Amino acid sequence: MNDILNFNTIKEYNTFNNNKTLHPLVSVVHLYKAEPRKLKRLRYGFYTIFLKQIFCGDLRYGLSNYDYEEGTLIFLAPNQVIGQSENNYYQPQGIALVFHHDLIAGTSLGKNIGNYHFFSYAVNEALHLSEQERKIIQDCFSKIEYELQHAIDKHSKQLIISNIELFLNYCTRFYDRQFITRDNVNKGILERFELLMNNYFLSDKPQNIGLPSVAWCAEELHLSANYFGDLIKKETGLSAQEYIQSKVINIAKERIFENNKSISEIAYELGFKYPQHFTRLFKQKTGIPPIQFRNLN
Structure with a gap:
């Protein structure tokens, strides 16, 4: 029996977490709004970035377990699987930035998305943020969320994509810092x-x-x-x-x-x-x- 829960659209993932869908191709998902649920294996049909703001137990990615601590970022490319199937219940925490490839198709970000190698890093290679770095990341999320809540106009798509690209460029810098600090x-x-x-x-x-x-x-x-x-x-x-x-x-x-x-x-x-x-x-x-x-x- 297939125990993987698949999310093919942003709307499906928003509904699963009790979040409103403000845009069909991108969302900032507040996971605390979700109901407590059993651990399951999950597959996302879009780019997914988790910001874990508090310690929330371990997740299983592939064959690796990893303890998420405050200020940890993990990146998933479309169709990757994360999680484990158990009868234990847990309360999701943190924020997820999710965006579909259709959002960035034909843009400079769409052409360069493969250069952000961390989308295919393993879970134990997650990005650990300092307090200052965490504030920058949260600010990027806030700007994206502001545009989603703003009335859609001719600037909306470009501003959303630009802020996603800014966020990913900061993550590249922070990974460079992590390579150095973990010398x-x-x-x-x-x-x-x-x-x-x-x-x-x-x-x-x-x-x-x-x-x-x-x-x-x-x-x-x-x-x-x-x-x-x-x-x-x-x-x-x-x-x-x-x-x-x-x-x-x-x-x-x-x-x-x-x-x-x-x-x-x-x-x-x-x-x-x-x-x-x-x-x-x-x-x-x-x-x-x-x-x-x-x-x-």
Whole structure:
């Protein structure tokens, strides 16, 4: 039996939470107005951002549990599932900003929405706000709500979208701050990533699986691919893919001096399906092909 409760429209979600629908494609939902209800798995057919203003127990997202504390933001892209099915009742709290993709279709925000990677972060990668940051976020919500309550005119849509975009840009800044303030945690992940790479190339995985992908590394480190990629970029200045390629080239440089092995054998050992792909990457990163590197050294 399907235990997922689906919300395909903004109106459905407003009705579920005892909020009025002021616009068919966007809403600021005050969750305290909802009746106490049982825990269920929920799927939203639109962009959803939760601002948890008080501690309200844990939710289950995918396979992860997370305790929401005061001033926590979590972002969901359309059709993601959150929650868990239990017989326990709870009183929803906080605010949800929800908007349908049709609202932003054809706008600059619609074209750039994919650049806001935090919509695909895992729940344990939520954004924790300082008191000052929380006030800014609440102010953004208030401006959006003001426009929803204002009589609709030719400026309404643009002002609503502009305030959503402003809100998302602030969240980008606050995530950058969180990457910095959680420096110790991030460095621990970098160390684990480096160890993961070392162990990978000491095993037979390259021959059996191929080169490690960003998605595989993120999964092994229990992170979402986008969060992992953003974290590596902030910490090293390299994309996760560039970091992996740099590791491959460094290992290749050591193995090239094993004269009993051909360049093709080294390429296969490192996980390349075709030796010419290894040669192309090596030349791209070092300026010379691997055979010339061996001869020069």
